[in-house]
Amino acid sequence: xxxxxxxxxxxxxxxxxxxxxxxxxxxxxxxxxxxxxxxxxxxxxxxxxxxxxxxxxxxxxxxxxxxxxxxxxxxxxxxxxxxxxxxxxxxxxxxxxxxxxxxxxxxxxxxxxxxxxxxxxxxxxxxxxxxxxxxxxxxxxxxxxxxxxxxxxxxxxxxxxxxxxxxxxxxxxxxxxxxxxxxxxxxxxxxxxxxxxxxxxxxxxxxxxxxxxxxxxxxxxxxxxxxxxxxxxxxxxxxxxxxxxxxxxxxxxxxxxxxxxxxxxxxxxxxxxxxxxxxxxxxxxxxxxxxxxxxxxxxxxxxxxxxxxxxxxxxxxxxxxxxxxxxxxxxxx
Amino acid sequence: xxxxxxxxxxxxxxxxxxxxxxxxxxxxxxxxxxxxxxxxxxxxxxxxxxxxxxxxxxxxxxxxxxxxxxxxxxxxxxxxxxxxxxxxxxxxxxxxxxxxxxxxxxxxxxxxxxxxxxxxxxxxxxxxxxxxxxxxxxxxxxxxxxxxxxxxxxxxxxxxxxxxxxxxxxxxxxxxxxxxxxxxxxxxxxxxxxxxxxxxxxxxxxxxxxxxxxxxxxxxxxxxxxxxxxxxxxxxxxxxxxxxxxxxxxxxxxxxxxxxxxxxxxxxxxxxxxxxxxxxxxxxx
Amino acid sequence: xxxxxxxxxxxxxxxxxxxxxxxxxxxxxxxxxxxxxxxxxxxxxxxxxxxxxxxxxxxxxxxxxxxxxxxxxxxxxxxxxxxxxxxxxxxxxxxxxxxxxxxxxxxxxxxxxxxxxxxxxxxxxxxxxxxxxxxxxxxxxxxxxxxxxxxxxxxxxxxxxxxxxxxxxxxxxxxxxxxxxxxxxxxxxxxxxxxxxxxxxxxxxxxxxxxxxxxxxxxxxxxxxxxxxxxxxxxxxxxxxxxxxxxxxxxxxx
Numbered sequence: 001x002x003x004x005x006x007x008x009x010x011x012x013x014x015x016x017x018x019x020x021x022x023x024x025x026x027x028x029x030x031x032x033x034x035x036x037x038x039x040x041x042x043x044x045x046x047x048x049x050x051x052x053x054x055x056x057x058x059x060x061x062x063x064x065x066x067x068x069x070x071x072x073x074x075x076x077x078x079x080x081x082x083x084x085x086x087x088x089x090x091x092x093x094x095x096x097x098x099x100x101x102x103x104x105x106x107x108x109x110x111x112x113x114x115x116x117x118x119x120x121x122x123x124x125x126x127x128x129x130x131x132x133x134x135x136x137x138x139x140x141x142x143x144x145x146x147x148x149x150x151x152x153x154x155x156x157x158x159x160x161x162x163x164x165x166x167x168x169x170x171x172x173x174x175x176x177x178x179x180x181x182x183x184x185x186x187x188x189x190x191x192x193x194x195x196x197x198x199x200x201x202x203x204x205x206x207x208x209x210x211x212x213x214x215x216x217x218x219x220x221x222x223x224x225x226x227x228x229x230x231x232x233x234x235x236x237x238x239x240x241x242x243x244x245x246x247x248x249x250x251x252x253x254x255x256x257x258x259x260x261x262x263x264x265x266x267x268x269x270x271x272x273x274x275x276x277x278x279x280x281x282x283x284x285x286x287x288x289x290x291x292x293x294x295x296x297x298x299x300x301x302x303x304x305x306x307x308x309x310x311x312x313x314x315x316x317x318x319x320x321x322x323x324x325x326x327x328x329x330x331x332x333x
Numbered sequence: 334x335x336x337x338x339x340x341x342x343x344x345x346x347x348x349x350x351x352x353x354x355x356x357x358x359x360x361x362x363x364x365x366x367x368x369x370x371x372x373x374x375x376x377x378x379x380x381x382x383x384x385x386x387x388x389x390x391x392x393x394x395x396x397x398x399x400x401x402x403x404x405x406x407x408x409x410x411x412x413x414x415x416x417x418x419x420x421x422x423x424x425x426x427x428x429x430x431x432x433x434x435x436x437x438x439x440x441x442x443x444x445x446x447x448x449x450x451x452x453x454x455x456x457x458x459x460x461x462x463x464x465x466x467x468x469x470x471x472x473x474x475x476x477x478x479x480x481x482x483x484x485x486x487x488x489x490x491x492x493x494x495x496x497x498x499x500x501x502x503x504x505x506x507x508x509x510x511x512x513x514x515x516x517x518x519x520x521x522x523x524x525x526x527x528x529x530x531x532x533x534x535x536x537x538x539x540x541x542x543x544x545x546x547x548x549x550x551x552x553x554x555x556x557x558x559x560x561x562x563x564x565x566x567x568x569x570x571x572x573x574x575x576x577x578x579x580x581x582x583x584x585x586x587x588x589x590x591x592x593x594x595x596x597x598x599x600x601x602x603x604x605x606x607x608x609x610x611x612x613x614x615x616x617x618x
Numbered sequence: 619x620x621x622x623x624x625x626x627x628x629x630x631x632x633x634x635x636x637x638x639x640x641x642x643x644x645x646x647x648x649x650x651x652x653x654x655x656x657x658x659x660x661x662x663x664x665x666x667x668x669x670x671x672x673x674x675x676x677x678x679x680x681x682x683x684x685x686x687x688x689x690x691x692x693x694x695x696x697x698x699x700x701x702x703x704x705x706x707x708x709x710x711x712x713x714x715x716x717x718x719x720x721x722x723x724x725x726x727x728x729x730x731x732x733x734x735x736x737x738x739x740x741x742x743x744x745x746x747x748x749x750x751x752x753x754x755x756x757x758x759x760x761x762x763x764x765x766x767x768x769x770x771x772x773x774x775x776x777x778x779x780x781x782x783x784x785x786x787x788x789x790x791x792x793x794x795x796x797x798x799x800x801x802x803x804x805x806x807x808x809x810x811x812x813x814x815x816x817x818x819x820x821x822x823x824x825x826x827x828x829x830x831x832x833x834x835x836x837x838x839x840x841x842x843x844x845x846x847x848x849x850x851x852x853x854x855x856x857x858x859x860x861x862x863x864x865x866x867x868x869x870x871x872x
Contacts, residue, residue: 034513041427048424048485049444055451055459062462111355118352124680129356131606136363138535138602139595140542142569146576146591147366150373194366197359214717217675218778222730222785223707225345232729237720248450255452257545258573282454282545289461289549306458310451317450321443337735338701 062303081268088301095270096278101253103189109246112200120208121230137198145262148191153263157182161275177275183265184277191263192253200249207241208234244320251316255309257282281305374592377585387555392578399590401557402571408558410540413480421488429496430518449486454545456483461549473558473565476551483546484536495528527611534605538598544569568594626651626819632686634667641667643843653835654820664843665823669791673709674702710787712795716774718766723758726766730785748780772803792822839863
């Protein structure tokens with residue numbers, strides 16, 4: 001069937017010329033199967049990518065009853081939260097989310113950076129430790145939360161809280177505590193830090209690892225020490241990737257729900273101290289879904305919270321991913 | 334007074350020490366989690382916990398077990414993984430056999446990376462909206478659909494990365510035999526089968542461990558799962574609810590349940606990694 | 619003033635294992651001061667491994683094991699008491715492919731001197747002198763703060779040469795340093811190396827026999843990890859003693 005057949009073509013001037021054309025076999029089942037599959041797969045791929053838009057649209061639709069009566073600025077900055085009176089000020093939740101996430105990042109990022117440097121630049125144990133860290137990263141959120149209740153909360157309550165209160169707390173109010181339970185920002189930040197550490201470390205380590213070996217040799221050949229090379233060459237070369245990793249880690253931590261909810265105390269207030277209880281956005285959604293249909297506009301408020309979460313996460317993710325892709329189009333994961 | 338060389342070498346040693354300490358502390362804390370959960374959990378872990386359903390009064394300290402939650406989680410995760418696989422395989426094939434290394438393929442990858450980054454509580458809220466729209470109540474099916482959305486990006490991107498390990502020459506030489514793109518997809522799949530197993534196991538593990546997505550959509554019950562349209566219990570939520578009670582003996586059961594969940598997840602992740610290692614021997618390079 | 623023919627770097631019973639493979643076998647050689655020594659031989663025979671063993675860069679590869687001695691003016695660089703950064707400061711490297719550090723043109727030159735304690739006050743002079751040394755100054759003097767990766771490949775390699783010289787090494791190792799360059803840039807680098815031998819001992823690896831003939835004062839011919847023949851260039855090239863050298867020079871092997 002695939003025999004090359006001479007065919008007479010006539011060009012515009014009218015002179016006939018002979019060319020050899022391989023006819024496309026449009027009758028065969030193989031051809032049609034391939035064409036149908038192509039269409040089907042293309043549509044499902046496109047639909048899956050559209051999911052982002054669909055989710056955002058659905059949340060926006062559900063949040064609209066509130067968004068249409070209150071300006072976004074008022075919703076974000078107002079501190080009054082009285083669902084029964086119809087007052088929905090999100091600032092306590094946004095502030096709580098920001099505080100918890102920032103504390104977690106402040107604890108996790110330095111440790112993750114130094115660990116990643118050690119794995120990429122100093123040790124032969126990379127092949128052993130990285131899978132181990134990945135394995136530990138698969139522990140579910142609820143187990144981290146349980147560990148937080150069992151270990152971190154008592155630690156904060158009995159040791160860190162009092163110690164900080166009697167020293168730094170005497171000068172800086174942020175380090176004083178009048179929360180005797182231990183459930184609060186620091187406990188949540190600590191648990192969250194442990195949870196994002198494997199992720200941030202893993203991504204940064206990949207970025208360090210992709211720095212060409214010749215570049216290290218160039219620095220070492222000038223008589224630089226390993227640390228000088230790591231600091232001035234490897235770190236500098238990977239800086240955009242490291243920033244992207246931190247941003248991705250931030251957005252992961254920002255949306256983490258159950259572990260945080262279990263140790264953060266869940267009190268609607270703008271936290272004024274490291275030890276105050278707080279109420280992050282994901283906890284707000286998770287704790288109140290049960291009663292949201294019984295109070296007017298409450299469901300809309302919770303969906304607004306979900307929409308806020310989505311917007312933050314999308315912005316950070318898209319930005320960071322674009323940086324990673326530009327850095328290394330082949331291996332960006 | 335130290336000379337410059339001594340100072341440089343001190344700096345080297347100092348930072349190497351800081352790096353070792355960071356890694357040691359982080360690994361130590363992660364290890365401590367496992368130790369704590371094991372220690373606390375092993376005491377209250379009993380055979381009846383694993384073989385009985387909750388029944389009435391379990392959360393007040395009466396007899397019973399978490400079998401309904403274990404089975405519920407397995408149903409949820411298995412259903413979600415199957416659904417995600419059905420939705421995800423065409424995408425992976427399309428990426429590798431049809432659009433190859435184009436910028437369209439990279440845009441699709443970016444979209445799935447972003448989907449991966451969306452928190453599961455947001456998927457939960459979205460699933461809840463979907464269910465409201467079609468008038469469905471919290472149920473096994475609702476949980477499966479929502480979890481499938483959570484798992485989809487994990488499945489697609491993991492498989493995609495595995496397929497990228499296949500050398501381009503294999504694709505070329507397959508095409509050189511006159512195969513269609515669909516037939517190529519079949520060959521790629523056969524080449525990366527252990528990688529597919531890895532992706533499925535990782536997604537399955539994530540499905541078992543996830544709580545925020547099933548909170549609104551799967552509901553909770555003391556009974557064994559019996560219908561797609563009825564609520565179903567899940568292990569993470571069982572732990573959460575047990576821990577929230579004021580009764581120490583119920584809280585102790587939460588520790589035992591957490592131990593069960595942790596072991597389950599670690600075994601699944603370990604299998605996933607072993608399967609990936611098998612891929613290394615399987616793929617022709 | 620040192621005596622020009624005195625040995626600068628001397629290799630004694632050097633064995634290198636790469637993985638399980640015996641890559642270099644009992645290498646003995648005396649590298650003369652302020653001359654260009656070329657290491658020639660077919661590819662994969664251990665030339666680059668030997669070169670990188672001369673400033674201990676080979677030990678970055680965890681699979682490499684080295685035994686024997688490399689004496690720099692009589693001091694063994696593999697002695698545990700010797701500071702490896704000191705060794706690499708005194709023995710510089712010009713790599714095969716130009717590899718600018720991820721910083722500006724200025725900082726590429728200043729990087730080494732800064733590490734070794736050069737004060738920032740005199741840095742402008744240091745940078746200018748070394749850029750002039752490699753005849754790059756006029757091309758880049760208006761964009762010293764621009765990223766070094768914006769230069770052409772030939773310019774980058776000259777920049778790397780200036781960077782290596784800025785830490786004032788005594789020995790310069792060149793690993794096929796012109797092979798990645800276009801012919802004109804390659805000749806420019808060759809010309810520079812030829813001039814540099816007044817002040818530096820140059821050891822270069824090349825598989826380009828014509829280049830070796832143009833530049834070499836002293837030649838090491840390596841074959842499957844062993845030194846087959848060594849001596850002044852005119853002897854090795856014109857009256858080789860070994861049949862394998864003769865065959866290689868005639869293009870019959872390698």
